[in-house]
Amino acid sequence: MTRISGTFVRSLRPARSSGGSKRMNTWQSIRNDVLERIRSREWEPGELIPTEEQLAQEMGCARATVNRALRELAESGIIERRRKVGTRVAATASRRTTLEMPVIRTEVEAMGAAYAYLLTSFGMAEPSPEAARALQLDSNQPLLLVKAQYLADDQPHCCEAIWLNTAVLPQISRDDVTETPAHEWLASNMPLTHGRFAILADGATGDCAVNLRIPEGTPVLTIERTNWSNTAAVSFSRQFYPPQHRLVSEE
Amino acid sequence: MTRISGTFVRSLRPARSSGGSKRMNTWQSIRNDVLERIRSREWEPGELIPTEEQLAQEMGCARATVNRALRELAESGIIERRRKVGTRVAATASRRTTLEMPVIRTEVEAMGAAYAYLLTSFGMAEPSPEAARALQLDSNQPLLLVKAQYLADDQPHCCEAIWLNTAVLPQISRDDVTETPAHEWLASNMPLTHGRFAILADGATGDCAVNLRIPEGTPVLTIERTNWSNTAAVSFSRQFYPPQHRLVSEE
DNA sequence: AAGTGGTCTAGACCACTAA
DNA sequence: TAGTGGTCTAGACCACTTA
Numbered sequence: 376m377t378r379i380s381g382t383f384v385r386s387l388r389p390a391r392s393s394g395g396s397k398r399m400n401t402w403q404s405i406r407n408d409v410l411e412r413i414r415s416r417e418w419e420p421g422e423l424i425p426t427e428e429q430l431a432q433e434m435g436c437a438r439a440t441v442n443r444a445l446r447e448l449a450e451s452g453i454i455e456r457r458r459k460v461g462t463r464v465a466a467t468a469s470r471r472t473t474l475e476m477p478v479i480r481t482e483v484e485a486m487g488a489a490y491a492y493l494l495t496s497f498g499m500a501e502p503s504p505e506a507a508r509a510l511q512l513d514s515n516q517p518l519l520l521v522k523a524q525y526l527a528d529d530q531p532h533c534c535e536a537i538w539l540n541t542a543v544l545p546q547i548s549r550d551d552v553t554e555t556p557a558h559e560w561l562a563s564n565m566p567l568t569h570g571r572f573a574i575l576a577d578g579a580t581g582d583c584a585v586n587l588r589i590p591e592g593t594p595v596l597t598i599e600r601t602n603w604s605n606t607a608a609v610s611f612s613r614q615f616y617p618p619q620h621r622l623v624s625e626e
Numbered sequence: 627m628t629r630i631s632g633t634f635v636r637s638l639r640p641a642r643s644s645g646g647s648k649r650m651n652t653w654q655s656i657r658n659d660v661l662e663r664i665r666s667r668e669w670e671p672g673e674l675i676p677t678e679e680q681l682a683q684e685m686g687c688a689r690a691t692v693n694r695a696l697r698e699l700a701e702s703g704i705i706e707r708r709r710k711v712g713t714r715v716a717a718t719a720s721r722r723t724t725l726e727m728p729v730i731r732t733e734v735e736a737m738g739a740a741y742a743y744l745l746t747s748f749g750m751a752e753p754s755p756e757a758a759r760a761l762q763l764d765s766n767q768p769l770l771l772v773k774a775q776y777l778a779d780d781q782p783h784c785c786e787a788i789w790l791n792t793a794v795l796p797q798i799s800r801d802d803v804t805e806t807p808a809h810e811w812l813a814s815n816m817p818l819t820h821g822r823f824a825i826l827a828d829g830a831t832g833d834c835a836v837n838l839r840i841p842e843g844t845p846v847l848t849i850e851r852t853n854w855s856n857t858a859a860v861s862f863s864r865q866f867y868p869p870q871h872r873l874v875s876e877e
Numbered sequence: 878a879a880g881t882g883g884t885c886t887a888g889a890c891c892a893c894t895a896a
Numbered sequence: 897t898a899g900t901g902g903t904c905t906a907g908a909c910c911a912c913t914t915a
Contacts, residue, residue, distance in 0.1 A: 401903075414817055426881065437905045442883075452726070458882045459913040467732045468813055472823055473722045474875070475703070481718045562719055566665055572723055574873040576827035576847035594845035596827035621850075622825040624725070652884075677900065688886045693902075709893045709901045 400436035405444035408434070413453065413464050421466045424454070472624045476572070476598075479525045479533055479556070488527035492556060495534075495586065496522035497549045499541075502611075506538045509571075509601045510608035519547065521557045524586045533620075534586040537612035544609065558612070565604050573599040574622065583615045594618050651687035656695035659685070664704065664715050672717040675705070723875045727823070727849075730776045730784055730807070739778035743807055746785075746837065747773035748800045750792075753862070757789045760822075760852045761859035770798065772808045775837045784871075785837040788863035795860065809863070816855050824850040825873065834866045845869050 409424070418424045427445065431438040445462060448454045452471045456462045483490040500520040507514035519541050524534040537557045539547065544565065551560050561567065578592040587595065596616040602609045660675070669675050678696065682689040696713060699705045703722045707713045734741040751771040758765035770792050775785040788808045790798065795816065802811050812818065829843040838846065847867040853860045 411817065414814065416814065428881085437907095438882095439884090439906085440904060443903085445882090450724075456882065457913075458911065459880055459915095461881065468729050468810065469732060470727045471724045472727055473701075473724045474823075474825075476721045476723055478718050478720055481720060559719065563665070563667070566662070570877055572725075572875045572877075574725075574825060574847070575871060576845040576867070576869060578845050578869070592843070592845075594827040594829050594843075596825070596847075616827070618827060618829070620826060624823045626821055626823075679900085688888095689901095690887085690903090691885060694884085697902090707901065708895095710895055710899055712900065 402440050402443040405434055405441060406447055418464050420464050422464050423461045472626050474622055474624045483527040483532055486527060491526040494523050494553050502538050506611045509611045521552050531587045533614055533616050534583055535612055535614040537610055539610050540608050543607040561610060565609055567602050568605050569603050571601040587617050589617055596620050651685060653691050653694040656685055656692060657698055669715050671715050673715050674712045677712060723877050725873055725875045734778040734783055742777040744775050745804050746775055753789050757862045760862045772803050782838045784865055784867050785834055786863055786865040788861055790861050791859050794858040816860055818853050819856050820854050822852040838868050840868055847871050
């Protein structure tokens with residue numbers, strides 16, 4: 376490295392206008408290069424690929440840039456990385472995708488419809504077996520059960536049931552969930568550290584069928600959500616959407 | 627900065643064993659710090675937070691570290707970033723979660739069940755309206771329609787229909803999809819650049835009900851997938867899962 | 878003990894965009 | 897045109913894991 380009057384002259388980024396054949400080394404280009412080598416089976420599933428150091432040298436860029444590219448691929452589940460061992464092409468073509476879980480108010484308003492939230496039930500109740508299992512609590516310890524529905528232009532858009540573990544929560548009153556969903560109250564009153572989603576198809580039953588104004592047994596898209604605050608189970612909820620509702624992800 | 631015998635002595639990482647009160651500045655700790663300030667409403671939804679430069683100075687770390695922390699938060703949808711403008715707390719509490727979309731073989735074998743793939747139909751057909759719309763093609767241009775089902779211990783686990791745009795695909799024969807799913811053939815024969823998932827609940831109909839051995843109208847979890855290779859529409863598929871099947875994501 | 882990925886730093890330039 | 901995020905670099909140290 377050459378030093379001039381107290382500062383560095385580092386190897387400059389390749390000039391774009393110099394008409395040369397130097398190629399850009401963005402992390403995206405490196406990611407694409409790696410992806411193409413995987414697709415073409417130059418590197419096969421389960422196989423170790425070169426180390427970051429080797430790739431950086433080969434591609435003429437910094438190791439950090441290779442790291443950035445490979446990190447993205449690892450987050451997509453395309454490669455698997457372990458210290459000391461190296462980086463492998465994932466053995467199975469499993470893929471991850473990111474799903475938008477919107478707040479229902481936003482979702483409804485994005486449709487250009489009038490949003491309304493309606494509390495339909497509030498009180499202590501023994502948890503359902505699913506709720507107890509999800510929260511890892513005894514099924515005879517009563518929890519706060521809040522039921523509500525969401526309307527879009529007065530048509531049922533979604534209904535939900537949420538069990539709240541009052542043992543670990545600040546005082547919550549009916550007023551707190553009369554105007555705004557329990558999830559919003561939770562988000563600003565508990566530091567939620569992690570959670571779990573499950574998505575399934577189920578037939579509408581009981582309150583769900585009534586609130587959504589659909590016959591019993593109609594397919595409903597069901598989203599279960601469990602929230603934790605460190606080691607404390609905080610809440611378990613089920614939201615039900617009538618047919619035609621889609622969860623969408625681009626990638 | 628002090629220079630000694632041709633090299634730098636930079637400000638060293640805080641020593642852990644020096645008994646001092648210096649705290650570590652990992653990107654995770656900065657992310658958590660920012661998260662806590664958002665949760666506590668120190669920074670409210672819609673509000674601009676300090677610039678990377680300011681945060682780096684305040685927290686005593688490099689801007690790149692702040693950038694890494696904020697990038698993660700932006701990817702989760704918690705904050706929104708725009709050049710020249712700055713970083714805002716997301717106005718809506720919308721959340722993103724990453725979903726595992728496993729290859730079915732892996733999924734079945736993880737259950738400890740015997741996996742089997744069965745081709746049930748192969749031939750040119752006019753696309754359904756949904757398929758034509760998803761692929762942005764004329765509905766009178768015939769596409770290759772491949773139907774298949776997956777078994778776990780000889781019980782139906784999932785069935786699928788996939789439309790392939792032969793106009794942009796290499797030659798594909800029945801043999802290519804007799805033993806292995808069309809998706810696997812696609813993955814190694816086309817450079818897929820982007821795609822789209824939709825998840826919904828629907829009632830089983832026709833072939834789907836027959837193949838899954840369930841009554842018509844039974845709720846089935848439906849996963850639609852559209853694949854693109856640059857600007858070319860490549861495939862549209864629908865996979866159907868019987869009730870009780872769950873898509874799960876941890877976060 | 879040694880190899881590999883994970884991360885931090887200081888500095889630089891670039892890209893986008895509101896004013 | 898100026899301000900902010902996006903990225904690249906060279907170097908360093910750390911963390912985890914296998915040998």
